[in-house]
Amino acid sequence: MKNLNVKNLLAGALILSSIGFAGCEDDTPDYNELNNYQTYPLKELSAEAKVVRDYVKADAVIAHRGSTFWAPEETEAAYRWARNMGADYLELDLQRTKDGVLLALHDGNLRRTSNIESVFPGQEDYPVSVFTLAQLRQLDAGSWFNIDEPENARESFVGQKISTLEEVLKIAEGYRISRDANGEPVKDMTRLNEDGTWAGYYEFESDPLDNGNRPGVYAETKEPYLFPNMEEDLAVFLSAQGWNVTDSPKVIPTIAGKVDVANTMGRFILQSFSRQSIVSLEKVLPGVPKCMLLWESESSSYVRPSNTIESLAEFINFSVDYNCHIAGPSIAGTPNDYPELTEPWMCEMYHRAGMIVHAYSFDTEDQLRKYNGDYFYGGVSRFDNPNREVSGDFKYEISHDMFIDGGFTNLTDLSMEYQGRELVGTAQEVLDNLGY
Template structure:
């Protein structure tokens, strides 16, 4: 057993309570006290990414944490999709052949709702749609799942942070229970993460990337986590992040992405990361359980 796991077990025994009821977003998605396993864009190794089918598949596999990407349509609706353009994961070229480069921000929500977002992945998912963020949050609530929400390409969508938080609030996701252990907001944009923190300081936030160790102190003022690409993490880097306290006066955390192989999962687990974001959460769970 890793030393950090032994310490956790000792602490649990001391307080006489189970890890599953600790007020933290870092309990394992499978009930483990080892680390959080997050289904990347839903269980995207088994269903089309960022769709309701993908989060349903994650739920069926027993994973409570999922990750998604949020962007905005031409008429101001928030939708869940990764790319700035629609052509990779939908049939937009077929329905709108003369609308290149098929950017999300150039299509209305009604137009995007017509697109097939499943056939590109597998014909069995033909007819699956790009969900609005509202639809997505409703399904998460129904499934009792938790979310790492990525604000994607914020430079394309001025004010998207405030709009996203308003929708989350309306859907009941900014109450104390959700803020305590069911929601993390992240972005590759430090400015966007800082904006989210300034607007709603109680929200747990994460910066996507691996800033130099010399700059981590500055990030700790507005980010609770550093979520880094697994190839850029090391034992020393993870330890440097853990040595700092974030804006909620708790040790900063590290999540590794996108980890899809057992040996990669064991490697970052040995670094002491707090979470793993993966397309194949079952593969990661098996690997770290045996580690």
């Protein structure tokens, strides 16, 4: 849903103003029970950690998997679209191939987002780690999208490839994969296996359709037991690519007036749901911004099933101990109906510890207005009026510390429009201009 009917929006504002932000779970405490959340003892980020936190761009628009709505997720099409659309960060899920290549893929297997059933029958549920990059390049990672999202289907999505981390970095820098006269990716024959066979890499070229935006990259590490020592591999790779800001980072040319996150100290952000991975990341990539993702689960890796003050405080204190500069909680509401971990009292606690809040995932204007606090301000956005005043009679004090600082979105265009940023065209027009 890109735009809400004004009458419905105002009605929703009145309803939400009258009930506050009650959680979606029965065991979520309401404000009448949260009389000590503001005084509950919390650890706080060190002065040095706050310097790293402040590398991160304010009000970041983070393109979740590039997009899951307008293009096949985590493919070149999705990331080129997000870059040209104006996202501040390109988000990806890191996994590793059998031959040690870091790539972008969300699911534990390739069944949903490729044609693996026909290419490697009987191996549909195998993890990425059993395939080499060259094997994965045989897969079509785009056709499934045209079936699942027929309203946004494009013939040019057929044959899209699984992306490597290197390719995502190159897209952020203004490159694309080179293609031959038939539109097929050009194989890089200077990067071969020991037996002389192609290793699965493609050549790059300056993207003639690049519009100058230079987003950063926001990468999630998966469970350590799936990819042992992946954090160490990532640190080595980022340094080699000039993207490790603590180790001789390269200058990435930018254009005045365009997104320039890629040329800042906040160019790369680490994120994980895994506490073990966060510990490893802090060891091998200190001084790089980190986000501790939150999910409601029985696992000790995640926030406890009852999102109480005590459980949230324990989670925040762990995050502070390992220099997580960002809290990444889920938001409620359609279409995902995730657990509510971004209520105002929770955001106040994240902020009091010195963390900023990047919540996930924003797919509607209603969600953007809710978690930016608009419904406490008569429906007025701080992007429209930074001096907005609280409008309504509430049983608790409202402050700017109770809302988000940025968000993951499948609709970069929607988040940019909400923030009042200049758009270069509609989502469809940007895809058209990129040749899709």
